Amino acid sequence: MACPFLRDVVDEEALVLRRAFRRERVFRDRLDPLAFPDDHLYERYRFSADGIRYLCRLLGPRIKHRTARSHALSVEQMVCVALRFFASGAFLYSVGDAEQLNKATICRTIRSVCLAIKALADVFISFPGHRRLCDIKEEFYRIAGFPNVIGAVDCTHIRIKAPSGAHEADFVNRKSFHSINVQMVCNADCVISNVVAKWPGSVHDSRIFRASEEVISRISLFLSGEFSGVLLGDRGYGCQPFLLTPFTDPQEAQQAYNHAHARTRARVEMTFGLLKARFHCLHKLRSHCDFSFERS
Known part of the structure; x- marks a missing residue:
């Protein structure tokens, strides 16, 4: 039978070793949200x-x-x-x-x-961007060899709870849920250069593009030659000198154009995906919305 004195010494030694290897507890100020890793x-x-x-x-x-x-x-x-x-x-x-x-x-x-x-939105969101036009075009060209592109445009639906009022039905989109239709233009780095977020979900993408005052003012700059470049949009938009869309029934010689167009325009869809993955509130806004925000 072990001696009680030796047993006490062993227990004390084990306690000392546990204290030596125990990681020191760090108490952080919970009122300071930045006091965490x-x-x-x-x-x-x-x-x-x-x-x-x-x-x-x-x-x-x-x-x-x-x-x-x-x-x-x-x-x-x-x-x-x-x-x-x-x-x-x-x-x-x-x-x-x-x-x-x-x-x-x-x-x-x-x-x-x-x-x-x-x-502060207009400080950071500026069309065609804060970089030089030649750099913006070069970044787009590296994707699929599509030249002279300075932006990709598309719309996405942000789900909202059903608003009260006489215009509630206007916010029901083609997929039968309430939303706002948000138009964005981005560059090849998925940096947003134009946002229009004030239209109900039932409004078509092309109408948002035509009716936006900011976009119309930019169109006049396109036509005057101040911005020497084109936007890329999907088939929902009408093809114009400053807005190129894919061929609806491409022939063999036009398939390469459609392929390069789709790969290049995909950057705006990537932008939507990145935003919704990072900020889950964009999957459904549970608060009342003020549909009067437009920045370019």
Whole structure:
């Protein structure tokens, strides 16, 4: 039978070894959303710590509370609340439970951040882009050898909850759900250069292109020769000197054109896919929408 003294020594030695190899616990300030590693932040907010800090510097002057009364949220907290909603697309009370805030605070915060982003949209969204035209054309040409392209245009449907009012039926699209039809133009790097997000889901893509004041103003610049390039669109658009569409019944000599056209225009579809994969709120907007946003 082992001696009690030796057993106590062995137990004490094992305890010392466990303490030596135990990883030190790090206590983070839960009121600071950036006090976590990047993988934690990206999983919940779709941005790294540096990306969130950049957004805070950009949006801070527009959303910062003037005082700290009533335990006002910091800029970092407000940005992270909005990003969690954009990333998850969950109900407001679910976002509030995750951020330990009430639903009304979540609603006000998301609205403030959205308005701040909308006010800065024309700084980042500019047609045909912030790069030189020759560089934009070169990037498109590398895809499939299609020359002189400065943008790909298409529309996507963003599902919304049924709006109240007399025009509710206008938002029912051809797939029988309520949506808004959003038109975008992007470059070969999937960078958006034009957005029109104000039309009901029942409106056809070509009508959005024709009726948009911003697009019409750009068309006049195309015709005047200020922008020497073409846009690529699908068969839903009418073929024009500045907007090329595929042949409906291609002959053998036209199949190569259609193939290069499809591969090049696919960048706008990739852009839609990237946006909806990163921000799940675009699968269905659960809030009331203001259909008056257009930037170019």
